[in-house]
Amino acid sequence: MSDDRSSHDALTGGARRSTFGGLDDLDRALLRELERDGRISNKDLAERVGVAPSTCHTRVAALRTRGVLRGFHADVDPEAVGRGLQAVIAVRLQAGARPQLGAFAHALAARPEVRDVYLLGGSEDILLHVAVHDSRALRAFVVEHLSARREVAHTQTSLVFEHLHAPTTAV
Structure with missing residues (x-):
């Protein structure tokens, strides 16, 4: 050698x-x-x-x-901290509101109910993964932070029955 x-x-x-x-x-x-x-x-x-x-x-x-490893985090069970109801919410903005997409998404990401925010291409603009106490809290979140906003054209909420985390990527 x-x-x-x-x-x-x-x-x-x-x-x-x-x-x-x-x-x-x-x-x-x-x-x-x-x-x-x-x-x-x-x-x-x-x-x-x-x-x-x-x-x-x-x-x-x-x-x-190099930014390949972005950080380390704790995986907290939402149910263990009183947020046992999870949902995925698709959000479509009004056509004229798309320039505010980034600011709107960052504001949502700062909410304690929000676990993940995805900016999308396609018919929906944002996908949210939220964890809340119960259905009343979920309704309040959708009404107060989404439906009441002028820039939001449509939301669709789907309940999460189980979340399976894929532990590895295809590296």
Whole structure:
């Protein structure tokens, strides 16, 4: 093995580069493990992907710096905190209100009931995932924060019976 190759292996843990987003096999392995358990220790993560802890630490730091890893969060059960009713609400804005789409979406995202906001292409403009105490609270949210707004043309609310989280992406 040449000195260049062994130097590369020492820096990358022997992972091969691919053209997909500048991620190599080691990056993808790290991301899969972190999606499964974002609280895993660096030592355990390194062991799972088969590299030295120092290599693991360097690579995770690089993924954060590059914006591939956007952060870590806690997955809180809405029912455990008194918000056992979840819904998905499709929102269509008036045609003239579309320039305010970003500001409107950010205002919704700041609401405590809102878990996720998706800006869409197609017939609907926004999709909201909300968690509230009960049906009365859901109705109040839709009436006060959506239907009462001049820029909202239409809403459609669907109740969520069960939410299954897909723990990994196809990295």
